[in-house]
Amino acid sequence: MTLARALIKMEKYEAALIAMNTCPVAPNPEPEAIRILPTTKPWIPRKNRSLQDEVSQSPSEDSILERLKGSRLRGALKQAYDVLVELVAATGWDDLLKLRSRIFLMEEEYRAQRTDRRPSDVSEMEQIPLDDHPPPKTGKRLCExxxxxxxxxxxxxxxxxxxYRGEVQHFRGENMPYQRTAREWLILGTLCRRLAHFEEAxxxxxxxxxxxxxxxxxxxLLEMYTDEGRLAHALTAVTKLLLHQAGHYQTAIYPNVVGRQIFKMIRMHGVERIRTxxxxxxxxxxVDAxxxxxxxxVAAQKCLGHDY
Incomplete structure (x- = not known):
């Protein structure tokens, strides 16, 4: 995927798509079916029950949001998705589809062409993997x-x-509040971030x-504020997360999201600016404690930024 990103920066979009198509990408593995014995749910007292986070587990009223497959991408597939997002930003969706149809032979087209060439062997052909047949000589590559x-x-x-954005604009035009559940806002934020619409996210x-x-x-929010260099906003997010962790008896300093972002802020700004x-x-x-x-x-490990 690194080559594809480099080709996009060079505005060689066709070569970037071809490079993506040649990457050995395996599908997301199915989760193993592990039989869990029924147990009594343990009760752990919390220092502040108002901080209990149940948003991520609560169901959404909008089933369309829950069915989005993009949130379940992992590993190389997630990297390939991000490259496609960069291509869309550079070329536009319609032009990207035209580019794809110009250089790739899609699976349905491939099957249709083989059916036309060998109509009597359709049932046998469908049982043979596509990789066992070279693509027809059309000058196109078979799209993975x-x-x-x-x-x-x-x-x-x-x-x-x-x-979603159309609904937001409509409600704003009518001077009406656009209301969603916390779970739906979380999914929408993740969707916008996945599509590189960071302000909307x-x-x-x-x-x-x-x-x-x-x-x-x-x-x-902490990760995005840190990347943008908005130190005050990032530390506000740190405050919320540290109090939440303290309320749930989470005492680990590293590795976790908060630790990684704090160390990143120190590398970017220096520890003295953090203290100020x-x-x-x-x-x-x-929170100070x-x-x-x-x-x-950071001082003990002498990380970058500990002395300025």
Missing amino acids: RWLDQLFMVLFDDMRVYTI KEAYRQCVETAFCEEAWQA TMMTLNMGAQ LLQKYLEM
Whole structure:
């Protein structure tokens, strides 16, 4: 996928698609069916029950959002999806489809051509893997099935995103509040972020955390604020997450999302600026004590940024 990204930057979009098609990408593995014996659910007291995060587990009223397959992509498939998003941003969806049809022979076209050539062997042909047959001499390459399916996943994401933004604009035009559940805001924020619409993603995540506390949404905001260099906003997200972790007896400093982002902020800005911003925000004694553990670890490990 690195080659494909480089070709996109060079505006060689056709070569980028061909490079993607040659990547050895395996489908997402199916989760193993493990039989879990019934047990009594343990009760763990929490220091602050109002911080309990149930947004990620609560069902959404919008079944379309729950069925989006893009959120379940992992590994190489997720990387390939991100490359397709870059291609869409560079060429537009319609031009990307034209480019795909110009250089690739899709599976349905391939089967149709073989059916026309050998009508008596259709039943036998369908039982033979496509890889056992070279593509017809049309000057096109056979599009890998995973890449074809990835186009469909991206199309579904873009369709839902377009509907969502249209609804937002409509409600704003009518001066009416656009209401969603916290779970739906979380899914929409993840969808926007997946499609590289980062401002819309932050808007949805903020709506989510304003509706109910959601650790996943705060983590996403923390990562985006850190990447943007918005130190005060990032430390505000750190405050929410540290208090949540303390309320759930989560005492690990590293590795976790908060630790990685704090160390990243220190590399970008230096520990002294972190301390100054903490004093400006007046985060409270409890948060200062929790954050001090991370700063002490940075000093002990002599990480980049610990001395300035």
